[in-house]
Amino acid sequence: MKNKENKLKNGKQIKPEKGITLVALVITVVVMLILAGVAIAAVVNGDGLFSRARESADIYENAAQDEQDKIQSMINEIDGYLNNSQSTVTDGSFDSTIGLNTPDTSALPKDTTKYVTWNYNEANSVYEEVLSDTAPNSWYDYNNGQWANIKTTANGLEAYWVWIPRFAYKMPNTTGNGDEKEIEVIFVKNNSKEGANGETCYYSTDTEITTDGSGLYVNKTADALDKWIVHPAFTFGDDQLNGIWVAKYEASNPDCTTEATSGEYNGSDKQVEIKPNVTSWRYIQVANAFTVCENMTKTGGVIGTTSGNNSTIDTHMMKNMEWGAVAVLSQSQYGVFNPESATGENGDKTYKVWSNPNSSYITGSAGNIADATNQASTSSYNTNIGVKASTTGTIYGIYDMAGGSWEPVMGLMAVNNLPNEPSVGQNDTYNTGFIGKFSDGTISSTGIRNLPESKYYDLYAYGVSNEDFYRGKIGDLTRELNPSDLRTWNDDYAQFVHQIGPIFYRGSAYRSNDNIGVFAYSTGGNSGAAIKDDSFRPVLVIL
Numbered sequence: 001m002k003n004k005e006n007k008l009k010n011g012k013q014i015k016p017e018k019g020i021t022l023v024a025l026v027i028t029v030v031v032m033l034i035l036a037g038v039a040i041a042a043v044v045n046g047d048g049l050f051s052r053a054r055e056s057a058d059i060y061e062n063a064a065q066d067e068q069d070k071i072q073s074m075i076n077e078i079d080g081y082l083n084n085s086q087s088t089v090t091d092g093s094f095d096s097t098i099g100l101n102t103p104d105t106s107a108l109p110k111d112t113t114k115y116v117t118w119n120y121n122e123a124n125s126v127y128e129e130v131l132s133d134t135a136p137n138s139w140y141d142y143n144n145g146q147w148a149n150i151k152t153t154a155n156g157l158e159a160y161w162v163w164i165p166r167f168a169y170k171m172p173n174t175t176g177n178g179d180e181k182e183i184e185v186i187f188v189k190n191n192s193k194e195g196a197n198g199e200t201c202y203y204s205t206d207t208e209i210t211t212d213g214s215g216l217y218v219n220k221t222a223d224a225l226d227k228w229i230v231h232p233a234f235t236f237g238d239d240q241l242n243g244i245w246v247a248k249y250e251a252s253n254p255d256c257t258t259e260a261t262s263g264e265y266n267g268s269d270k271q272v273e274i275k276p277n278v279t280s281w282r283y284i285q286v287a288n289a290f291t292v293c294e295n296m297t298k299t300g301g302v303i304g305t306t307s308g309n310n311s312t313i314d315t316h317m318m319k320n321m322e323w324g325a326v327a328v329l330s331q332s333q334y335g336v337f338n339p340e341s342a343t344g345e346n347g348d349k350t351y352k353v354w355s356n357p358n359s360s361y362i363t364g365s366a367g368n369i370a371d372a373t374n375q376a377s378t379s380s381y382n383t384n385i386g387v388k389a390s391t392t393g394t395i396y397g398i399y400d401m402a403g404g405s406w407e408p409v410m411g412l413m414a415v416n417n418l419p420n421e422p423s424v425g426q427n428d429t430y431n432t433g434f435i436g437k438f439s440d441g442t443i444s445s446t447g448i449r450n451l452p453e454s455k456y457y458d459l460y461a462y463g464v465s466n467e468d469f470y471r472g473k474i475g476d477l478t479r480e481l482n483p484s485d486l487r488t489w490n491d492d493y494a495q496f497v498h499q500i501g502p503i504f505y506r507g508s509a510y511r512s513n514d515n516i517g518v519f520a521y522s523t524g525g526n527s528g529a530a531i532k533d534d535s536f537r538p539v540l541v542i543l
Contacts, residue, residue, distance in 0.1 A: 115132045115133075144338055145340045164233075204473070208224070210224070217480050233319070252274065270292060288433060317536055327401070357372040358510055433446070
């Protein structure tokens with residue numbers, strides 16, 4: 001029998017050895033391959049380990065950034081409480097430690113006013129907004145182009161504002177339309193005529209500046225170039241202002257987001273917003289634009305008052321002289337000449353505000369070169385390119401002052417033979433909408449509202465030619481820049497108010513060929529009517 005054929009060794013039975021068959025080996029390998037495939041799939045598939053690891057990393061990174069923003073905001077607020085410096089004073093008074101009038105937020109509602117700074121995110125190459133309830137120690141630094149910014153949020157609306165402290169200036173002693181001229185600027189104490197370091201300053205209407213006290217550039221005294229002139233924008237009727245808040249972007253409205261072809265945007269029943277990356281508010285007649293700027297301090301407005309008017313806060317449509325003040329500061333050591341300015345082009349400094357050439361009128365945009373026009377794709381305000389379109393070459397400046405939309409300002413020409421009466425337009429078709437007389441003296445029949453008080457506009461003498469620059473005033477940067485051949489500094493367009501164009505427009509539009517710039521001004525033939533290319537800009541004053 002086979003089972004008895006086992007051999008003996010040392011008296012013990014030897015069992016036969018068992019081996020792995022080929023079939024078992026194949027089965028084992030197949031099973032291992034299946035398990036390996038399942039394991040790999042679990043790691044690399046869309047919902048696998050690697051994917052989940054990536055998701056976890058993204059979640060962590062976002063949470064870390066959010067935490068960092070909150071920490072920074074908390075630090076800013078702590079600084080505001082602990083540091084007895086610029087961060088704790090926000091009433092417009094002069095601070096000798098920093099040499100300028102502090103940004104005035106004293107009359108603004110505390111629960112709807114935020115102090116704005118930005119952190120640079122290197123990973124995404126963008127500036128990210130940080131909001132604080134109190135003024136942080138790092139809020140502003142004018143020596144490095146960091147102008148003070150606030151954000152008012154109320155009634156579902158948003159508005160960004162930039163502080164222009166009271167200053168005096170001197171124009172460079174040059175002529176012609178060349179580039180890169182720097183305007184000297186010093187800040188002025190409180191509402192006085194004394195410079196931050198004790199300099200003696202003058203008003204443009206002092207006889208040391210103009211022989212007849214008119215404030216007209218053509219009547220400047222021989223030695224006026226050597227004197228500091230307090231900018232006239234800080235004279236508001238009978239009040240001398242410590243500074244003004246200027247809208248950071250062109251005006252917008254959440255309902256005005258498409259291309260209008262009729263008058264649906266031309267009214268005073270909508271509320272103003274001031275924010276980036278939106279379509280600017282156009283197709284609105286000047287009288288209505290002035291009214292909606294007034295409404296910002298009324299019930300339902302972005303300032304956040306709960307009822308009626310706030311008598312200590314004034315919002316109005318920008319005047320020609322106020323535009324001039326921003327343009328002066330932008331062309332100073334505190335503007336595009338500041339050490340942090342990014343207005344370089346191909347590695348070279350251009351010392352100018354880059355244009356907004358966005359063909360969809362998107363606020364806060366910048367082109368790919370300094371003088372770009374008519375571009376469908378542009379850089380946002382908070383990118384390395386976008387900041388070049390601000391008045392400082394940093395994210396803290398004012399945008400859309402070169403390109404975007406033409407901005408009518410409250411700079412009105414007088415009626416023919418009536419030197420103290422502003423013209424309300426050219427005729428019944430082309431006019432501002434204010435009740436009054438046209439340039440030729442005929443009476444308007446299409447008025448919407450009365451003209452405001454004289455402190456809300458700059459009045460210019462009647463003229464028939466758009467090259468009658470002698471009518472320009474000190475501070476508005478019209479005649480003051482020695483224009484010729486309808487061109488001014490940086491070759492910007494220069495056309496003075498005249499009989500068929502009695503209201504100033506500033507900054508130019510996105511598609512203008514070679515006349516875009518912060519110094520550009522024109523009148524056209526629209527005379528304040530509601531058209532596609534024209535927006536507007538509010539100014540806020542604490543009285």
